[in-house]
Amino acid sequence: MDAERRQKVTAYFALMEAGALLRHHVEQQLRRDGDLSYVQFRILAQLANAPEGTLRMTDIADGVVYSRSGLTYQAGLLAQSGLVRRETSPDDERAVAVTITQAGKERLDSILPGHVATVNRDLFGPLSEDDVRAMADVLSRVRDHLRTIPPRSAAPRPGAKKVERAS
Amino acid sequence: MDAERRQKVTAYFALMEAGALLRHHVEQQLRRDGDLSYVQFRILAQLANAPEGTLRMTDIADGVVYSRSGLTYQAGLLAQSGLVRRETSPDDERAVAVTITQAGKERLDSILPGHVATVNRDLFGPLSEDDVRAMADVLSRVRDHLRTIPPRSAAPRPGAKKVERAS
DNA sequence: TATTGTTATACTCTATAACTATA
């Protein structure tokens, strides 16, 4: 009863703190070794795994950032650095096709070894193979469940018209 | 071999994303129901659990924020709102004793039920009791290990003198 | 009308370095 409640408190705070600390470490490595933010890194990685190295903004948005403008901002930084290219999509003139460039691929390749080393040391250092399995299993479910709940800012456009309130 | 590598990739990204999403949801609840950031919430909670409701800045810093100035900033916001009180420590004139006020306790109490409900729903909703146990166990170790590694900004004062590099 | 994406703007948070004061 009470023991379970304590487990939950422990699990909750451990997740929050481990997530924050790991992100902090990882951001430092990415910034130091390749002058990238974590979000930029994720965008590049997604593009590198996509056919043709191309995705539309909306595709990228799923699981990387919370607001559309935030993604525009980050993609803009990547474009400025020449790591991605943006052009109007051929099939849908509204859409923007983002493509990783050669420079982008090289940047990714130059960062990856150090990144893997950092994660292996800082995250997996104290874990057994079973631990990793359990963590992957449980946190995948948590992530999927959280994605389910309205993020409240990546989608909220339909009813974007609740003005009123003449304070 | 390769399967283990994939497990690691899954575990790594699941942790990063679950942590970010959960924080996002939690921040919204705290902001909406009590106009607090997560850091402010943690500070208040720490103080509420301390004897006399008092801690020194340095004590609070452990596990809440990464830079001293960041803590000063957040504590300043709490003080402005009347949720904490700051006064020079009696025993050590350099130190600042931060104390939660009655208003602070009330704010915390008013937020807590909704907070617990949010976490139970968003985080623990899809988990069994065993899952929670495993998560608490593994992530506690990860957190402890990460704390071990120099955060690189909460402590770096001694050799604060590596100028050079006249680019 | 709904969807895709950008822009302008304001704001929150964080970090660095310099500084004060006490131990």
Added chain:
DNA sequence: TATAGTTATAGAGTATAACAATA
């Protein structure tokens, strides 16, 4: 000299709302 904390400042990131354009 080392420790506790603040301040000034600057920068990165994010969200909101308004907007343009295509489906």
